[in-house]
Amino acid sequence: MEKIRIGICAPSTPLYPEEAEQLIVSTRKSHPAAELIFHDQCFAIEGHFAGSDQLRSDAFVALANDRHIDALWFARGGYGAARIADAILSRLQPAAHDKQYMGYSDGGNLLGALYKADIGRQAHGPMPVDMRRENGMAAVERGLNWLVHQDESSLEAHVQSDQKYAAFNLMTLAMMVGTPLLPDLDGHILMIEEIAEYLYAFDRALFNVTSHLAGKGLAGLRLGRVSEVPENNRPFGEEAEDIVQRLCARFDIPFLGTADIGHDVDNKIVPFGALTT
Amino acid sequence: MEKIRIGICAPSTPLYPEEAEQLIVSTRKSHPAAELIFHDQCFAIEGHFAGSDQLRSDAFVALANDRHIDALWFARGGYGAARIADAILSRLQPAAHDKQYMGYSDGGNLLGALYKADIGRQAHGPMPVDMRRENGMAAVERGLNWLVHQDESSLEAHVQSDQKYAAFNLMTLAMMVGTPLLPDLDGHILMIEEIAEYLYAFDRALFNVTSHLAGKGLAGLRLGRVSEVPENNRPFGEEAEDIVQRLCARFDIPFLGTADIGHDVDNKIVPFGALTT
Numbered sequence: 369m370e371k372i373r374i375g376i377c378a379p380s381t382p383l384y385p386e387e388a389e390q391l392i393v394s395t396r397k398s399h400p401a402a403e404l405i406f407h408d409q410c411f412a413i414e415g416h417f418a419g420s421d422q423l424r425s426d427a428f429v430a431l432a433n434d435r436h437i438d439a440l441w442f443a444r445g446g447y448g449a450a451r452i453a454d455a456i457l458s459r460l461q462p463a464a465h466d467k468q469y470m471g472y473s474d475g476g477n478l479l480g481a482l483y484k485a486d487i488g489r490q491a492h493g494p495m496p497v498d499m500r501r502e503n504g505m506a507a508v509e510r511g512l513n514w515l516v517h518q519d520e521s522s523l524e525a526h527v528q529s530d531q532k533y534a535a536f537n538l539m540t541l542a543m544m545v546g547t548p549l550l551p552d553l554d555g556h557i558l559m560i561e562e563i564a565e566y567l568y569a570f571d572r573a574l575f576n577v578t579s580h581l582a583g584k585g586l587a588g589l590r591l592g593r594v595s596e597v598p599e600n601n602r603p604f605g606e607e608a609e610d611i612v613q614r615l616c617a618r619f620d621i622p623f624l625g626t627a628d629i630g631h632d633v634d635n636k637i638v639p640f641g642a643l644t645t
Numbered sequence: 646m647e648k649i650r651i652g653i654c655a656p657s658t659p660l661y662p663e664e665a666e667q668l669i670v671s672t673r674k675s676h677p678a679a680e681l682i683f684h685d686q687c688f689a690i691e692g693h694f695a696g697s698d699q700l701r702s703d704a705f706v707a708l709a710n711d712r713h714i715d716a717l718w719f720a721r722g723g724y725g726a727a728r729i730a731d732a733i734l735s736r737l738q739p740a741a742h743d744k745q746y747m748g749y750s751d752g753g754n755l756l757g758a759l760y761k762a763d764i765g766r767q768a769h770g771p772m773p774v775d776m777r778r779e780n781g782m783a784a785v786e787r788g789l790n791w792l793v794h795q796d797e798s799s800l801e802a803h804v805q806s807d808q809k810y811a812a813f814n815l816m817t818l819a820m821m822v823g824t825p826l827l828p829d830l831d832g833h834i835l836m837i838e839e840i841a842e843y844l845y846a847f848d849r850a851l852f853n854v855t856s857h858l859a860g861k862g863l864a865g866l867r868l869g870r871v872s873e874v875p876e877n878n879r880p881f882g883e884e885a886e887d888i889v890q891r892l893c894a895r896f897d898i899p900f901l902g903t904a905d906i907g908h909d910v911d912n913k914i915v916p917f918g919a920l921t922t
């Protein structure tokens with residue numbers, strides 16, 4: 369049987385080598401049809417990052433341009449993907465188009481940029497680093513179920529095949545607004561999630577995003593989980609969903625309810641664009 | 646002698662009434678040519694904000710449209726000005742044009758929106774809330790020296806009369822990027838400052854801003870103080886000035902050195918646009 373070969377690199381921050389070894393062992397059992405190929409760059413450390421911009425770009429490009437690799441999986445978020453997105457895109461060859469790309473959080477910069485450039489199929493979903501969470505292998509295996517088997521039970525339950533979607537961490541998305549990384553979201557349902565931001569910062573970032581997307585044809589917005597909200601010195605006065613409803617109403621964007629995504633083990637998969645394309 | 650009447654409202658977060666009383670008393674001595682008029686809205690509290698969006702808008706509009714008021718001074722930053730900027734601008738009458746506006750931090754949203762709309766003269770400078778800092782009255786009095794006497798020794802030392810400027814808190818500016826609040830900065834020297842952000846978040850926000858402004862004719866960038874940077878779980882690997890130099894080089898924006906602005910008592914005044922206009 370031809371294996372599904374999944375290349376893993378770290379566009380943002382690093383993993384530990386032991387984590388890679390552990391994932392390779394467990395995946396052999398859970399997904400015998402898959403082969404995980406961790407690029408050494410996953411374990412590089414340079415300050416905040418998994419190696420220099422050049423090293424991270426090179427690893428991504430090497431895997432993306434390898435026609436023997438079927439999927440490129442982002443090891444972990446953090447920060448760093450935006451810095452290398454344009455360098456990567458300028459170096460991608462035809463083999464990069466026939467590929468799946470999956471990650472979330474800071475990885476949204478690359479999902480967005482690849483989607484905008486129409487290179488491959490992108491999905492917002494679990495990453496190898498999710499193994500660190502309690503019961504985190506459930507998230508990792510859901511990710512593999514999608515990458516290896518295109519298992520539709522891995523999908524966020526609201527995803528319908530005749531509709532275009534995109535999903536982002538809100539702060540990541542806010543920092544893409546106004547830059548060349550942001551794809552056209554006309555006709556899309558946008559799902560957002562957030563972690564570890566004060567509610568005033570959530571409001572501020574969503575103001576930025578909804579103000580920017582107002583009048584640009586967004587089909588609707590869904591709110592994923594907003595977790596680990598720090599206590600501020602005074603209560604914000606609204607919950608996250610109230611904030612979303614208010615800003616959607618203000619900027620005439622349909623608010624469609626919740627989304628089953630977040631920085632947690634229950635994070636479901638949201639393919640970019642429409643499943644049928 | 647006709648007094649310079651300075652109206653004070655709080656577009657973001659509130660002051661305490663005792664602070665207003667204290668400032669009125671001290672200003673009578675330090676600036677007898679000035680009269681401070683605190684709008685009651687400065688002391689309103691609704692969750693995070695100094696009253697509802699409506700209340701904060703109404704107070705700003707009332708002072709801005711009052712032809713007996715010479716300057717509108719933002720009491721304090723925090724978060725909230727972006728939410729009311731367009732409502733305010735739509736209600737301003739001719740009296741609002743013949744006025745000074747001063748503040749910083751979150752108030753940058755209003756400075757930027759007013760500057761873009763060519764309403765009044767805007768300055769990035771101290772606010773009443775700076776009285777809370779150690780030796781904070783030095784900042785407050787510098788602000789008054791500018792509003793009351795147009796004292797050029799209050800100005801940031803690099804400000805030259807034949808050059809256009811703008812100054813912003815970096816995170817505030819990043820959240821204006823891609824929204825209608827951001828003015829055209831073609832030909833301007835931009836000064837930025839930051840407080841209480843991780844260096845990775847500083848890099849991320851400056852990537853957003855410089856990526857957006859690339860090719861848009863910015864005359865240069867100056868870096869104010871980057872203070873109260875939290876410790877991250879690992880060092881970022883660069884200092885703030887290194888980040889600015891790298892991103893300016895990448896996006897072909899002249900880096901001009903430091904700026905004497907920040908969330909501190911030494912925060913100097915940066916008028917928007919050119920002094921001679």
